[in-house]
Amino acid sequence: MKPLQVERGDTLANVLRRHIADDILSGKCEPGTRLDERSLANEYGVSRTPVREALQQLAAAGLVSSKPHSGTIVQGVEIERVASLCEASILLESLCAKLAASRISAVEIGRLRKIHEQCETLHKSGDAEGYALANRKFHSAIISGTQNTDLIDAVEFCRLRIAPFQRAPFQSADRRAESQKEHKRIIEALEARDAAKAEQMMSEHLSAAAVAIDDHLQNFFS
């Protein structure tokens, strides 16, 4: 039974949501896993009520899918769906990179550089999980650079869904090294305020990532 702590101004349901979301994003809960309310309630030592609410929030975010009376499962790996997710992500994030080129602040670029350095350290130390996490931060930082909360929300909404599939490719040090080079080019384009180049670089980066994800899935299903 895992102990939970709720800060003031927060709710148990929210804590649960984040906890379960972490388990999904970090791969502890594999896609396809059934999440039944009673088990989770027992596991965390709470009643069904907050568990239900947490699951509904996750369903709204698209991390799990639930059908009335037949429970909720972690969003599954349907290979053509991943392709669709990758395409959406490429389109949306390229758009963000283009926009961010003219809007991201100097402070934010500084933060971006710092994240990039952290990525480098994690890559060299072989911490694939850590790298995946830092990579997410890197992309979020660029999306935030658009300075438009509603655009940010929409794009993050899409990114959240693809997150569970983005970890796997980073197990490969080669892919991490490639990714680092691509990140560097993106930062340079942003610093140069070159919108077209930032868009182009982001598109190429995510296309490469998409290929890596697809590769991994193909291996998985053979």
Next chain:
Amino acid sequence: MKPLQVERGDTLANVLRRHIADDILSGKCEPGTRLDERSLANEYGVSRTPVREALQQLAAAGLVSSKPHSGTIVQGVEIERVASLCEASILLESLCAKLAASRISAVEIGRLRKIHEQCETLHKSGDAEGYALANRKFHSAIISGTQNTDLIDAVEFCRLRIAPFQRAPFQSADRRAESQKEHKRIIEALEARDAAKAEQMMSEHLSAAAVAIDDHLQNFFS
């Protein structure tokens, strides 16, 4: 007490969510209105549980905002936020139009034309509410034309938030007439499979809509 009917394979919470969402989108619940659970439960003759779940879903969609222990209110009219919403919507839907130009099926174009005709009828009969609804369908049809469910979800996620503010401008017959012309040009671009033009036309159309929305809000606050 409003009677509710739940279809098989659906839940009361979902029915409630749609009902409340309609009330918000149609302007029956004005922005800023407090939605307390007990009142809603009494109003619909149900218990608090499904009401809570419906409200949480609406919060996830961004139609209402809720803070722990202090209830949920219909998302308010902050004028700079509307501008941000409009910009996000312009960017995302233009992207969709560009993509849809090469992907939308002939059947879908047919459906689009039909919706366009309905819009024409509603416009001429002076039914502003009906026009606003049909207008939403028109835009959704184009977004769906991208054939990418994840992109569709992300864009609709943004569109849902702006919906409450898009009704007002259509009170003006002039704006409806302009809108119709713009819609026509968009359809023609899509039929010609001219991606650049479809993108351009959609961007201009939504920019004009954004100006109309802003105009209306300025009048409202003076």
Next chain:
DNA sequence: TAGAATTATTTGGTACACAATATTTAGAAA
């Protein structure tokens, strides 16, 4: 073996109680 009927299990919903917190109201002090 395939299909139909039955059972089991899980979710969806109701009702009620109580705890926790934000908000408001009233009161005390400056």
Next chain:
DNA sequence: TTTCTAAATATTGTGTACCAAATAATTCTA
């Protein structure tokens, strides 16, 4: 009067128990 503090209030958040409804699993029959 004003402002800060403290109690009162209302609403949300969570727990418990129970039942209904629907799906999933199982058994039985043809």
